[in-house]
Amino acid sequence: MKTTLLAVAVALSATAALAQSMPAEVTEPVTITFYNYNLASAGNGADATRKMIAEFEAAHPNIHVEGVPVQPQDIATRLQADIVAGQSVDLVQMPFAALGFAAENLGAVALEDIVPAEELAGHFEGMVPNGLELGRLNGKTYGLAYTFSTPVLFYNADLFRKAGLDPDQPPATWAELKEAALKIKASTDALPLATGIYGPTALDWLMQGVINSNGGAVINADRTEMTFASPEAIEAIAMLRDLAQEGITENLSITAQMEGMAAGNTAMYLQTSAIQGYLVKGATGNFELRAAAMPAFGDKPVKPSNSGSALSLHSTDPVKQRAAWELMKYLTSERGYTIITSEIGYLPLRPSIVNDPEYLGEWVKAHPLVQPNLAQLEKLAPYVPLPGPNYLQIGISMMDAMEMATFGNDDNVAGILTEAQERTQRLMP
């Protein structure tokens, strides 16, 4: 009820604003807010974000950007509170999992509704089509991919050598991964494999990639039916269960996984490439860290999903909409993605800058770990946000069932998933 009222309030104010069209430029001083989760943590993400805001403000003297730091898990609730409190919410770094909720309940504006078609097409030129799809819902663009990444298989080359494996030939399929992991288990004390599939902050982003790669999907294309009890999904979870039963992988917290890999106690780690900087710090001087593409199911094509966030525009005031759109354009420009990739560690949505010496050319040469991630950009199967105001409950229930099917005592994977699918279907809008 509360969510419905909020949605009606947001819709009414948005409708009123849409009656006026966005001006072509900002001629008077205006302040916009930018809810950003990189600003909520210390380090490269915050420094790079502040740098981009400073560059933008220097180029647009009439626009002042107030960065509002918010933790990613708090963004939806914080926006709800701020909208009700009458705070100005203009541009948001929205986690992909919450994008559907933002479009349906938090007043995220479809760019096609406010930006002239020619201007929009001009900005989209040069962007990876798969990447643009990340922010599209019901045929409209509610978000522009901002900081996003794909899952890569980090591995400890020293542990590979110790197990008699060739680090130049990392496993390309889950079957090869199992074979390598068993050798590592037999000849070292290390945990052969950790994955970021499960965990309180993971929700289903990585799981979508795993199931998609086996030809399944957790939800159908028009987001009306949960499909994670399909034979393909059951087969994918059964494969993960087999790895757990073999003692190759364990149900660790994300922190324990990351620390295990950074400390050199884990041989392989499937996780977002966004943690690369963290792993590199641990590996420096201790072991050789390498990265490979996400493993495939036999000869089926790999369909990596994406983690991260999109930029969603929530302004209702036309002048602020223009200011927020200008900031959005800058952040997703060649220059913006250069900073995002080289200083935060995410993927550029514009592939032309990768080899351009003016942008990322030299940096990519000096940072070979980014290559598998870049190569996966073309194969990306965009993350599908779960629908409705219950999206979090749906996601958590689904992931709890999958976790139980992978690590629990019950071998009936199909039964667990089917029961959970029926349960989550009842939470759908």
Added chain:
Amino acid sequence: MMTDAATLAPVQPRRRALALSGWDTGVGHALMILVSLVCVFPIYWMIVTSLRPENAIFSTRLWPDAASLDNYAYALRAVPMQRMLVNTFIVSAAVTAVQLLSGILAGYAFARWRFRGSAILFGAVALTWLVPLQVVMIPNYLLVARLGMIDTLGALILPHIASAFAIMLLAQSMRSFPTEVVEAARMDGGNHWQILWQVIVPNLRGTLASLAILIFITTWNEYFWPLLLTRSPENSVVQIGLQMFISSEGTQWGPLMAASTMASLPILLIYLVLQRQVISSFMKSGLR
């Protein structure tokens, strides 16, 4: 002989008792030293980790090979720690002062005045103690927004002006205050205001000190309300600063431990200087 025997007889058990007591004391001390080490070890590990370089952060050595203050420099550079520490001190001190004041006034009213509905009112105040802050956070947030106080230190203090715990503790202490002394003061012509500040409060110094310490420490460790309220690190508190070193892209353990050491120092100082009062405050109020 009889006398000697009778005299000597009780000596032997006493010696055994003394010997046993010495043994007991030795074991007791050893146990206490062990427990103390267990208690102190996390603090030691926090400090040692704060001195380790990034690539040795997961080392299990008891002392880093190359100790440095780099993590402290980074923590101070990456997050406005000094400003946050000052903010936290201001908020903690202000909350302590206003909660003590409101607690003293309300406690006196409940303890000394008989008025219709006082028991119900006291019960209502006590019930608010059972409502977690998280439940009222959003209504409080809306109120603070309407007052135009978002992202201000004042808004961090406002919801904590009165505390059910402080009122109940002080009302209880004042109820057990000898009525003869109050009556004597009244016969000497003292009014309520004078009795409260000149007779009761000076005699409740111990309780007030204990309560002040508890309020200060609780406010110092406050996290959720500042998390919702503040929009800039410069207007935030130190617990939010610590959270800034933890993200989904990895925890920066070195700087986090350096910042935690800095954030713990004021509380550690309170423990060191007011050790007896702190322990007594925890005993008086139960473990919190």
